[in-house]
Amino acid sequence: MRLRLMTGLQGRKQVLRFIAIATFAVAALIFALFAYASTQPDEFRIERDIAVDAPPEAIYPLITDLREWRRWSPFEQLDPDMARDYGGADKGVGATYAWQGDRNAGSGRMEIVDEDAPNRIAIALHFISPMEARNTAIFLLTPEGDATHVSWAMEGEANVLSKLLQLFVDIDEMVGSDFQAGLEKLKSEVEANQEIAE
Numbered sequence: 001m002r003l004r005l006m007t008g009l010q011g012r013k014q015v016l017r018f019i020a021i022a023t024f025a026v027a028a029l030i031f032a033l034f035a036y037a038s039t040q041p042d043e044f045r046i047e048r049d050i051a052v053d054a055p056p057e058a059i060y061p062l063i064t065d066l067r068e069w070r071r072w073s074p075f076e077q078l079d080p081d082m083a084r085d086y087g088g089a090d091k092g093v094g095a096t097y098a099w100q101g102d103r104n105a106g107s108g109r110m111e112i113v114d115e116d117a118p119n120r121i122a123i124a125l126h127f128i129s130p131m132e133a134r135n136t137a138i139f140l141l142t143p144e145g146d147a148t149h150v151s152w153a154m155e156g157e158a159n160v161l162s163k164l165l166q167l168f169v170d171i172d173e174m175v176g177s178d179f180q181a182g183l184e185k186l187k188s189e190v191e192a193n194q195e196i197a198e
Helices: 002-037 066-071 160-165 171-197
Strands: 043-052 083-088 095-100 107-116 120-129 133-144 147-157
Touching: 043 171, 066 095, 147 171
Parallel strands: none
Antiparallel strands: 043 147, 083 095, 095 107, 107 120, 120 133, 133 147
C-alpha cells in the first residue's frame, strides 16, 4: 500500500514536471517569435502597377470619386450586403467612405486627404475590423505616350502583431494580388469607356 502510494506521488510529480517543462517551452517559443518579429521593418509598403491605354484624365475620375470604386475595386465584391456610407465632399479631398461588412469585408473608413489632379491621390485608411490599422493608400498616374502608368500602393507602420502575422502569411502577395486584380478591372473599365467615346 505504501509502495503504491509512493508510486502514485512519483507519477504526479512526473506529470507536473512535464507540464512545467512544456509550459516553459511554449513560453520560450512565443518569446522567440515575438523577439524575431520585432526585428522586422517598422514600416511596410505594398505596391502594384499597370499600363492603361488612356490619358490620366480618363482614369482619375474613377479613383477620386469614391462611389465609382464599386465598378473596379475587388474589395467591393467581398460582401454583397456590405453597408456603405459616403460623406464629406462629393469627390476629391474631403470625400469619405465608411463600410461595414461581414468577416471577409470587415469595417473601416477612408478619406481622400491629398490630391494633385490628375496625377496623384492620397487616401487615409482606418481599418476597424477584423484588425485595427491606420495606413495610407497612394495612387499615381504617370503619362507614358498615349498610355498611363497607374500604381496603387499602401504603406504604414508595422506593429508587433502585424510583424508576427507576416511570419506566417505573405501579406505582400495576399494584398498585392487584390491590388493587381483591381488595377486590371480599372484598366478594363477605362479602356471600354475610351472605345465608346471614340
